[in-house]
Amino acid sequence: xxxxxxxxxxxxxxxxxxxxxxxxxxxxxxxxxxxxxxxxxxxxxxxxxxxxxxxxxxxxxxxxxxxxxxxxxxxxxxxxxxxxxxxxxxxxxxxxxxxxxxxxxxxxxxxxxxxxxxxxxxxxxxxxxxxxxxxxxxxxxxxxxxxxxxxxxxxxxxxxxxxxxxxxxxxxxxxxxxxxxxxxxxxxxxxxxxxxxxxx
Amino acid sequence: xxxxxxxxxxxxxxxxxxxxxxxxxxxxxxxxxxxxxxxxxxxxxxxxxxxxxxxxxxxxxxxxxxxxxxxxxxxxxxxxxxxxxxxxxxxxxxxxxxxxxxxxxxxxxxxxxxxxxxxxxxxxxxxxxxxxxxxxxxxxxxxxxxxxxxxxxxxxxxxxxxxxxxxxxxxxxxxxxxxxxxxxxxxxxxxxxxxx
Amino acid sequence: xxxxxxxxxxxxxxxxxxxxxxxxxxxxxxxxxxxxxxxxxxxxxxxxxxxxxxxxxxxxxxxxxxxxxxxxxxxxxxxxxxxxxxxxxxxxxxxxxxxxxxxxxxxxxxxxxxxxxxxxxxxxxxxxxxxxxxxxxxxxxxxxxxxxxxxxxxxxxxxxxxxxxxxxxxxxxxxxxxx
Numbered sequence: 001x002x003x004x005x006x007x008x009x010x011x012x013x014x015x016x017x018x019x020x021x022x023x024x025x026x027x028x029x030x031x032x033x034x035x036x037x038x039x040x041x042x043x044x045x046x047x048x049x050x051x052x053x054x055x056x057x058x059x060x061x062x063x064x065x066x067x068x069x070x071x072x073x074x075x076x077x078x079x080x081x082x083x084x085x086x087x088x089x090x091x092x093x094x095x096x097x098x099x100x101x102x103x104x105x106x107x108x109x110x111x112x113x114x115x116x117x118x119x120x121x122x123x124x125x126x127x128x129x130x131x132x133x134x135x136x137x138x139x140x141x142x143x144x145x146x147x148x149x150x151x152x153x154x155x156x157x158x159x160x161x162x163x164x165x166x167x168x169x170x171x172x173x174x175x176x177x178x179x180x181x182x183x184x185x186x187x188x189x190x191x192x193x194x195x196x197x198x199x200x
Numbered sequence: 201x202x203x204x205x206x207x208x209x210x211x212x213x214x215x216x217x218x219x220x221x222x223x224x225x226x227x228x229x230x231x232x233x234x235x236x237x238x239x240x241x242x243x244x245x246x247x248x249x250x251x252x253x254x255x256x257x258x259x260x261x262x263x264x265x266x267x268x269x270x271x272x273x274x275x276x277x278x279x280x281x282x283x284x285x286x287x288x289x290x291x292x293x294x295x296x297x298x299x300x301x302x303x304x305x306x307x308x309x310x311x312x313x314x315x316x317x318x319x320x321x322x323x324x325x326x327x328x329x330x331x332x333x334x335x336x337x338x339x340x341x342x343x344x345x346x347x348x349x350x351x352x353x354x355x356x357x358x359x360x361x362x363x364x365x366x367x368x369x370x371x372x373x374x375x376x377x378x379x380x381x382x383x384x385x386x387x388x389x390x391x392x393x394x395x396x
Numbered sequence: 397x398x399x400x401x402x403x404x405x406x407x408x409x410x411x412x413x414x415x416x417x418x419x420x421x422x423x424x425x426x427x428x429x430x431x432x433x434x435x436x437x438x439x440x441x442x443x444x445x446x447x448x449x450x451x452x453x454x455x456x457x458x459x460x461x462x463x464x465x466x467x468x469x470x471x472x473x474x475x476x477x478x479x480x481x482x483x484x485x486x487x488x489x490x491x492x493x494x495x496x497x498x499x500x501x502x503x504x505x506x507x508x509x510x511x512x513x514x515x516x517x518x519x520x521x522x523x524x525x526x527x528x529x530x531x532x533x534x535x536x537x538x539x540x541x542x543x544x545x546x547x548x549x550x551x552x553x554x555x556x557x558x559x560x561x562x563x564x565x566x567x568x569x570x571x572x573x574x575x
Contacts, residue, residue, distance in 0.1 A: 077277045077416070203486075
């Protein structure tokens with residue numbers, strides 16, 4: 001059984017779900033105002049992605065093609081609910097901050113996308129790795145964005161004061177427009193890097 | 201807390217103040233994809249209004265008359281998404297048969313809508329805010345028309361943007377995001393509406 | 397052949413859904429006590445911040461109004477904690493108000509709000525909230541609203557400040573009416 005590390009690394013870098021594929025935007029923008037909440041969301045996504053990839057890969061040979069989407073959805077919804085209730089029991093504050101965006105992971109294009117594109121066609125070990133890779137990629141992306149937003153918008157990271165006491169926070173950063181702007185600029189930078197690469 | 205407000209306030213809150221796209225960030229995947237053309241966006245907007253109102257009401261009934269009495273609240277994620285998916289399927293078949301002109305107008309967007317976070321969110325929020333059936337109805341109309349309004353606005357801007365000179369690195373997605381950010385800023389101004 | 401496939405598909409879907417339902421029921425059962433406990437811990441923490449000398453906080457209901465009765469180590473009631481809602485700038489604000497035996501405000505805490513970060517959100521700060529301690533109903537107005545008022549509004553957040561002030565005052569008026 002070949003272990004597909006290339007795919008694992010792909011999920012993190014070259015095909016990073018957010019920066020490259022533009023999937024899974026909804027929770028990203030909503031939660032990335034706070035580093036702590038973003039990490040909570042990232043862990044939830046890794047859990048759901050890995051769990052559903054694992055399960056779908058396990059049952060892939062038993063599911064007829066025409067019912068596969070509903071079946072995938074039920075599996076994903078199950079893992080999302082598990083994550084929802086577990087988080088409520090472990091850290092009510094993060095659970096409350098994530099709010100409605102946590103159960104919304106179920107319609108996150110990333111998860112259904114990976115189930116369809118990879119887990120339904122590959123063995124269990126590689127599907128787990130795929131889920132981990134994409135999940136970690138998502139978490140890294142949301143972490144970067146949340147660091148920028150929380151640092152500039154609040155002067156803190158994870159609640160710890162980083163900027164000096166005289167720093168007047170760039171408030172727009174932790175509000176909705178800030179999210180759009182940060183991602184817009186980050187993607188512009190990414191496009192700039194790619195264009196320059198092509199010139200060589 | 202929203203369930204203590206009157207219907208007009210509920211609608212305004214859903215349509216403008218807490219606009220689903222620009223303030224709550226929901227329904228974005230299809231937003232950025234469809235909004236390059238005004239025509240497509242109008243079609244999508246209408247389809248979203250239709251599906252959201254029906255699916256949210258249906259989910260409300262399922263939750264309050266099926267899940268709650270049997271203490272099955274934890275099944276709401278699974279049941280809601282299944283309700284929405286089956287409703288969309290069902291509806292597509294009916295519209296295709298009974299109203300073919302309507303189908304040609306927005307039928308292609310229907311399957312896309314199943315994964316539209318905005319609809320599932322509308323169902324969840326109605327339950328979270330403990331709204332009555334009528335309040336929920338008004339709420340879902342507010343949310344979906346807010347979506348349609350913004351997506352058409354956005355598309356008209358993007359159509360113009362296609363023809364303007366922009367630095368290479370901003371073309372396409374980045375300028376779309378920045379535009380959305382500016383629109384979001386404008387909508388933030390509606391926050392004080394509650395005092396009216 | 398097609399019908400057989402369809403039935404097979406629906407069967408699989410039903411099995412998966414049934415399994416999912418069973419699994420979730422178990423998860424719910426396991427996590428429910430932990431979730432309840434967390435809620436109680438949080439509520440108790442806030443109650444204690446308002447009434448540090450309280451030993452026990454008992455939930456009670458009188459005339460349709462729910463509140464926490466604060467008991468000291470001898471079991472005597474030394475105060476009551478109420479929750480009230482007030483319409484602010486960005487929506488409703490949930491406020492907890494602690495009142496001692498004489499009907500004076502012991503302290504208040506903001507539980508939930510949707511006010512503007514950096515401006516209205518400052519209503520959660522002690523600098524603003526500590527003003528309410530010991531104020532009578534006549535004094536519970538913003539200084540700029542009434543001359544008897546003793547509450548300073550937050551700069552740039554008049555509406556939020558007013559919402560909290562009026563909310564607390566209305567609650568006190570309601571409680572005093574029942575005495």
